[in-house]
Amino acid sequence: MKMLTAAALCVLMILSLCSRAEATTAFDLLRASAVSYTGSLPCGEWDCECAFKRQQGCCCIEQPLFDLEEATFMRMVGLWEGLSHLNTQIEELTAGCKISFTAAMLPMSGCLGPFTSNMSIAYQSISLNQGNGYNPALGTFTAPHAGLYSFSFTAYSSVGSPGQRLYQKVQLMKNGQLIASSWEDNREDSEDSSTQTVLLQLRRGCQVYVELLSGRQLCGDTQGQNMFSGYLVYPFPDK
Numbered sequence: 282m283k284m285l286t287a288a289a290l291c292v293l294m295i296l297s298l299c300s301r302a303e304a305t306t307a308f309d310l311l312r313a314s315a316v317s318y319t320g321s322l323p324c325g326e327w328d329c330e331c332a333f334k335r336q337q338g339c340c341c342i343e344q345p346l347f348d349l350e351e352a353t354f355m356r357m358v359g360l361w362e363g364l365s366h367l368n369t370q371i372e373e374l375t376a377g378c379k380i381s382f383t384a385a386m387l388p389m390s391g392c393l394g395p396f397t398s399n400m401s402i403a404y405q406s407i408s409l410n411q412g413n414g415y416n417p418a419l420g421t422f423t424a425p426h427a428g429l430y431s432f433s434f435t436a437y438s439s440v441g442s443p444g445q446r447l448y449q450k451v452q453l454m455k456n457g458q459l460i461a462s463s464w465e466d467n468r469e470d471s472e473d474s475s476t477q478t479v480l481l482q483l484r485r486g487c488q489v490y491v492e493l494l495s496g497r498q499l500c501g502d503t504q505g506q507n508m509f510s511g512y513l514v515y516p517f518p519d520k
């Protein structure tokens with residue numbers, strides 16, 4: 282009860298400071314309450330000098346309020362620093378991460394190949410190349426950013442009429458290493474296609490391309506059915 286009365290006193294003092302119009306009555310009330318109060322105060326000695334002569338900002342809860350303000354301020358500074366750090370990390374992670382490409386072979390009535398060595402296919406008709414990772418002259422995709430990538434390629438060939446040999450094989454390569462392939466060798470049908478999709482973890486600068494194997498050929502692709510495409514699924518931090 283004593284504590285409550287003391288707290289009420291302090292609140293009254295604050296109220297009297299905030300509202301000047303009612304200052305006189307509140308002040309009188311406060312003085313009357315203070316004079317009639319006989320218990321001990323929770324914040325130590327009652328400072329009459331302070332309470333009645335230098336009222337502006339002077340109260341027994343002044344110090345706790347100041348401490349609270351200080352603690353809140355420090356906490357806000359900490360939060361602000363944390364947010365800035367997070368923002369920098371997000372910007373680093375997402376900078377230049379819109380990476381995708383789609384390219385097709387230029388339409389042809391004849392055949393690509395056969396060659397005497399494995400030959401990377403230059404898919405020269407580009408419909409998408411965000412991030413400029415794909416080089417149409419070489420047919421090579423170079424990862425602009427480390428991350429998990431998805432690649433697809435379609436091999437299509439049409440040799441004209443049954444009895445002629447469909448003899449195709451293409452393979453997806455990562456830095457010279459075989460990743461996936463698709464092939465066909467028959468004389469029964471004259472037209473075939475197949476598609477492969479792979480997920481690859483790439484470091485920045487890794488190269489991915491599709492090769493036509495030596496001795497094989499892709500024929501009669503009059504509509505750009507041979508395609509190569511890829512995109513960044515999600516990035517890894519660049520080391």
Ligand SMILES: *[C@@H]1O[C@H](CO)[C@@H](O)[C@H](O)[C@H]1NC(C)=O
Pocket residue numbers: 398399452459494495
């Ligand atoms: C061409 O690819 C095939 C199949 O992956 C491989 O066996 C062969 O060694 C490659 N040739 C060259 C010259 O790299």
